[in-house]
Amino acid sequence: MHVLSTIRLPAKLDNLYKFMGVVSHCAKEQGFTQKSIYDIELVMEEALVNIFNYAYKGKTGDVEVICFIDNDRRFIVDIIDSGVPFNVLSHKQPDLTSDISEREIGGLGVFLMKKLTDDIQYRRENDKNILSLVVSKDK
Amino acid sequence: MEIIKRKEKDIMVISVKGRMDAVTSPLFEKDMTDLISKGEKTFIINFSKLEYISSAGLRSILATAKQLKEKEGKILFAELVGPVQEVFKIAGFYSIFQAYDTEEAAISQL
Numbered sequence: 001m002h003v004l005s006t007i008r009l010p011a012k013l014d015n016l017y018k019f020m021g022v023v024s025h026c027a028k029e030q031g032f033t034q035k036s037i038y039d040i041e042l043v044m045e046e047a048l049v050n051i052f053n054y055a056y057k058g059k060t061g062d063v064e065v066i067c068f069i070d071n072d073r074r075f076i077v078d079i080i081d082s083g084v085p086f087n088v089l090s091h092k093q094p095d096l097t098s099d100i101s102e103r104e105i106g107g108l109g110v111f112l113m114k115k116l117t118d119d120i121q122y123r124r125e126n127d128k129n130i131l132s133l134v135v136s137k138d139k
Numbered sequence: 140m141e142i143i144k145r146k147e148k149d150i151m152v153i154s155v156k157g158r159m160d161a162v163t164s165p166l167f168e169k170d171m172t173d174l175i176s177k178g179e180k181t182f183i184i185n186f187s188k189l190e191y192i193s194s195a196g197l198r199s200i201l202a203t204a205k206q207l208k209e210k211e212g213k214i215l216f217a218e219l220v221g222p223v224q225e226v227f228k229i230a231g232f233y234s235i236f237q238a239y240d241t242e243e244a245a246i247s248q249l
Contacts, residue, residue, distance in 0.1 A: 038222045045193045049161045096231030100204050109194035115229050
């Protein structure tokens with residue numbers, strides 16, 4: 001496991017592009033395809049925006065994003081916050097069959113995260129939420 | 140994100156360029172709300188230049204569609220490509236929206 005980059009910034013929407021920029025750059029340097037980079041950016045946005053909106057309940061706090069590459073050439077992004085304990089993956093799957101008026105968007109972000117990663121894990125450790133996203137190169 | 144609007148007879152043709160994410164999507168939704176409140180009822184959204192869409196983008200589309208439904212309006216999509224097409228597919232948006240390969244094909248449906 002090799003750390004490629006670490007970035008820590010306040011949990012707010014203004015910083016979204018900074019987080020994404022650092023991670024995309026790493027993925028690009030590792031030779032990931034445009035499509036994989038798209039997936040990584042999308043999954044990161046979903047995870048980060050969720051933290052920006054809910055983790056600190058109106059108070060301020062930081063988010064730390066660490067990218068790794070493992071021995072199997074898989075790209076791993078750890079997204080860490082010190083907000084309230086929250087497992088984003090426990091969100092129930094959205095109903096993808098209801099019509100426009102009944103269609104709800106809640107849960108769609110999490111659904112996209114699960115579909116576009118090879119693996120996604122949540123753990124609570126030392127009062128921190130850690131979400132680990134894995135995208136492999138040959139996707 | 141850049142939004143290019145064009146009126147073709149009574150159809151609003153909207154071309155979205157760039158990214159529809161958590162930062163930009165509220166601007167798209169606001170533009171659509173403004174047009175709807177001015178009485179526009181029929182929309183074709185051309186996504187041929189859209190490079191990226193997240194759930195925030197999908198949310199703004201759904202909010203627009205809900206407003207239009209109340210006013211008995213219509214929204215069609217045209218020229219979805221690459222990853223945007225895939226996100227639409229995963230999100231099940233093809234079961235609630237009509238999408239066409241070309242803008243002309245969408246216009247001919249109206």
